[in-house]
Amino acid sequence: MRAALIQMTSTDIPAENLETVKTMMAEAVRGGAGFVLTPEVTNCLSGSRTHQNAMLCHEEDDTILATLRNEAAKHGVWLLLGSLGIKTHDEDGRFANRQFLISPKGEIKARYDKIHMFDVEVTPEETYRESDGYRPGTKAIVAETPFASIGMTICYDVRFPHLHRALAKGGAQILTAPAAFSYVTGAAHWHSLLRARAIETGCFVLAPAQTGQHPASRGPSRKTYGHSLAVAPWGEVLADAGQEPGVTFVDLDLQKVAEARKRVPSLTHDREFDEP
Helix, strand or coil: CEEEEEEECCCCCHHHHHHHHHHHHHHHHHCCCCEEECCCCCCCCCCCHHHHHHHCCEHHHCHHHHHHHHHHHHHCCEEEEEEEEEECCCCCCCEEEEEEEECCCCCEEEEEECCCCCEEEEECCEEEEHHHHECCCCCCCEEECCCCEEEECCHHHHHCHHHHHHHHHCCCCEEECCECCEHHHHHHHHHHHHHHHHHHHCCEEEECEEEEEECCCCCCCEEEECCCEEECCCCCEEEECCCCCEEEEEECCCHHHHHHHHHCCHHHCCCCCCCC
């Protein structure tokens, strides 16, 4: 299977981002990809709750989702929408940060709502409270496809090894890690975290990323780290997209998963212990 990681600089206007994804999907297909992945918040990268309320839709009404399902069917490829901001029917009005796996027939095969919320103070000037606008998911997801079992994660989830271990023990061979990673934390931790998750689980890790300075029509502008990565089960970085928008290809040999786990079968070596 050839995978293609889409690296983009999403704006806060969903229609603009849709055109970017359509163009890059077509490029990915021309390059031979059968599995195309987009970053976190593909549809709208915004720090303004007012703007998000105006731009985002419920899943059943989301034209971005509907159009990209049609694009997957038109091209006959598997499409992982790293995430879309989606309105929910929750009483508190918070959104879902939701990942979608779409089949070559345009069918939604799996959904995953981001579990871990990015509530951090990176610097005194760069503070995030994702949980103010988004409600966390509660269920880990492993999706079955003809080419691999896929464990679904999003961005900040990468800092929680137990989630990835549970996904691997649940059968995952590929872990997805689409992101809109802070530039500061990305420079410090991105490569190390993704390589660690691959090594610990014996999985491929595919991490399509947002990159650059994101235009904002309302609210603060954000800068993201880029460097979409593909990491092998033994921990080698197979592809690094750098910081420019574009499409990065990687060929996946699932036999490498079995080989890595045979060499170091740590997924079978858990032991009970007393908590400190």
